[in-house]
Amino acid sequence: MCGIVGYLGKQEKTISILITGLKALEYRGYDSAGIAYQKNNKIKVIKSVGRLEQLEKKVKLENTVLGIGHTRWATHGKACTTNSHPHQSGNITLVHNGIIENYIELKQMLEKKGYQFQTETDTEVAAAFIDDALKSSKNMIKALKKAKEKLKGSYAFAIFNDLEPDTLYAMKKESPLVLGKTEEELFLASDPMAISSYTKEICYLNEGSIVKLEKNKVTLIEEKDTRPIWKTLNIENCNNGKNGYAHYMLKEIYEQPDVIYNIINPFLKDPEMEFKKLPNFSKYKKIQIVACGSAYHTGLVGKWMIETYASIPVEVEIASEYRYKKVFYDKKTLVIVVSQSGETADTLASLRKANKDHIDTLALVNVITSTIAREAKYILPLKAGSEIAVATTKAYLAQLTLFSLITLKLKLEQSSNMEEIIPLLSAFQKLPLKIKKLLENLKTKDIASKIYKHNDIFFLGRSIDYAICMEASLKLKEISYIHSEAYAAGELKHGTISLIEEKTPVLSLVTDTSIQEKTISNIKEVKARGAYSIVVTNQKLEECDYCDDFIIVPSTEPLFQPILNIIPFQLLAYEIALLRGCDIDKPKNLAKSVTVE
Ligand code: M6R
16 A cells, blocks of 8 residues: 655755665555655655656656655556656645545635646645645644644645745654654654664654654644654564565465464463463453454454354454444453554454444554554564565464464363363474475475466365365465455355356365365365366365365364465465466555555
């Protein structure tokens, strides 16, 4: 999604800091980029569609102390140079993340006052609104306060005006924005990663903050407090390159054994102590898991784990639905939000909804400096390190691992018997090695070469295998652009089986022994209609006339089996996308951190 960088500091550094900062935000997904800076009392704006390299070709490394930069992920108006940021109106130049919901109404009002608009964006309207407010108040802070009162929706702005040289303003609501500083420099960014190579001194702006940055001076106008609270950035989550891998996604797939090890190792060393550190769940009679995309899929697995092994009812909700629906929860409900980025707008809104109603909230989150991590009552960090590829792999696996631990803690609370948990922990301990070996032995390249040209690929499974198929299907479609659907195996014949044609690839996951036979008979149904059937299993399947290819995953305790089952699907999606020549780490139209609803 959109990214913001702002800088006020040393002449010779400004432009390169803006570009480097934007590069650090590239992984979030964008379709155009731009910068603006003040130079000899003039404003220079340079914009470009496509990758940052296109922008870099247009930019000269001029000396200037103040600049702002932006990567845009189109929401209002197509991806083109005109619609990309920075936008200007009158004396105002700004970049914006978020969505101004009432921009049409404001645009009509401003047009009556004589403003003309060049773009299709909501952002240009915000620029005009602030310019108009500045004209009447002659004071930028007053103008921003008026904008804060009238603009509906979400925003993080970095702004300067022609009348105040070397002064940068910012304002935020529901879109992340941080300040950074060194002795002689001030920074603004939508994600600390953009400025982490220049400063570790960070101040997270609160909702509704307005900030004025001048040489070595920060003026913060907040609702509650007016002093910036500086923190030292934890550099754990910074990008350390592809480490020899062709893509971040591949690197992240191969990092998964270490990710699991990092989470479970403390539990192996001192289980009593580590389980005590987890929140006490005993008072909860119901759990609601709320998330988006892959994180929603981990919620489905979490539901299966908790309901099957701890017999507590769990509801799993898509955050964009949950935030607007009537929700049934009470003091005995725990709301668990799951998010890699910790900034997903709908998940954050769902968390805030529960917090507002004084319901206990727990966040499973990777970026521990994120808004979700800061606002949840309890947090369990994923400890997955920075995940750069848009398609999540290691964060998904870390979420499954944490749900396994939550399940074990619930079991422990119910029986107070550590003896029951110890054998499970020893199975857990073997998972990193099993994943390593699985990754070494997988023959997904061969299968990918047989199916990558198809336009439709289906995934079948029942129960927990179905939950994993949903993630497998999402992984494939998001990076290879192949249409794909995951189906509960028994449901296919209620309509979708009509799409199965001669050689349509159907991947079935068969590891849940309790309903294995049922899934197999559904596989036979698609095979009878000509499907190219690939079975992923940890079982020795006796009769094999219903599969054209096999992928074998190792077995483990059924509670942890889903953690192994997703691995071949991640690698297969990667291999297919590679053969199709896709931009694997930055798939089209997608963003890593979805900060708008
Ligand atoms: O940062 P989050 O975990 O909250 O993100 C949620 C989804 O946007 C994310 O999982 C998305 O579905 C991924 N692209 C899937 O690979």
